[in-house]
Amino acid sequence: MDKAALYFAYSSDINEKSLTRWCGKSGVDYPLKGKVANAWLPDHELIFNYRERENRGRVSNIRRRFGQAMPGVLFEVKPDGWKAIEAKKLVPRCYRPFETIVLTEDGREREAVAYRVFADRIAGTFYPPRLDYAAALREGLLSHGLDDRMLMAVAAGREAPWTVDHIFVYGTLMKGFARHHLLEAWAHPMTRQEARAPGILFDSRKGHPCLVPVKKEGHVVKGELYRLQDNRQAFEMLDIVEDFRGYGDARSEFRRALVRAETAGGQSSLAWAYFYNRPTARLDVIESGDWKNRPFLA
Structure with a gap:
């Protein structure tokens, strides 16, 4: 050991x-x-x-x-x-x-x-x-x-509930964006809330943002919080969409991890989120942390 x-x-x-x-x-x-x-x-x-x-x-x-x-x-x-x-x-x-x-x-x-x-x-x-x-x-x-x-x-011999049944999304899975229909299939639509979570947001220049963990307090990413109907079925699809190949697999473009998200009303929830698993040195930081209000490249 x-x-x-x-x-x-x-x-x-x-x-x-x-x-x-x-x-x-x-x-x-x-x-x-x-x-x-x-x-x-x-x-x-x-x-x-x-x-x-x-x-x-x-x-x-x-x-x-x-x-x-x-x-x-x-x-x-x-x-x-x-x-x-x-x-x-x-x-x-x-x-x-x-x-x-x-x-x-x-x-x-x-x-x-x-x-x-x-x-x-x-x-x-x-x-x-x-x-x-x-x-x-x-x-x-x-x-x-x-x-x-x-x-x-x-x-008591019963099946355990999902201990983390929320997901924090900050890019194309948000309402009004290209991949929202994929999330909509497995998330309760009435549970949508504006939310924020610690992190730094980068522009991939491929039409989607990249979230990475923050080392110091102060950087916040804006997004949406949803409650999932069935984690297994949701992640069977979303892991493929986000190119998450499993824990410890360096080939994954994104990895499924946990973050503490806070709603506009001040409620804190532990949530799943997909974090970028590649170098960010050549990517531009979205200073606002908000994909909806990002600056567009010329």
Whole structure:
């Protein structure tokens, strides 16, 4: 394990009190150095599908679900902290580490290490978690300001709602532009709101804008916010339209990420957005951040 790697935690490890108690009982030092950010594992969701005898069915796991975003917390780990984490995870008997990409709400991707149950050990589709375990996980989520709807649904054996069901658009997917009909097929039209989000907007000179994350506060992009009817069906189409080929694929022209958008009424929503994945050195900045009111090239 690379000691400098970031740890994406989604189980009871996000609950500081719970992890501290376990460390005390196990005689090990607290493994986490500090919180980096809230983060989401894209196209995955939480599930309770493994019954671990020592923990009497309290083991959380993840599975792929296209269009979903599983909430968690990104941590720095102390130099010897990985040993404690893997002891708690019962590695390699129960969990196995894997490298992945998680999303933060500023439009960025971060490489991290997460844990999932070893596939050969999964024998069922649903094992309800212990009430105290689910409560500790919920307390951890809420302490970090994270949504607990996914947890509450899957802990009861139900399908989780989409944790991020809004999309922020800023170019040709907006109302009145060439590709709006593609968004219109999967977005609730009555949910359209004028909105703004942090970022810098560039003119591609190909008839569409390019959004990139902003490094400092002050740069804002204007656009529209919609609620999607079905994330899976929407992104099956929009990923192709935006040439997004999957997380970690450098060939993508745009990448599907997350941003915190604010409506004209001051309401803040976590939303999907497509960010440019190519160099911008030769592109012109749209200073207004507004594609509708951009200067036209002669």
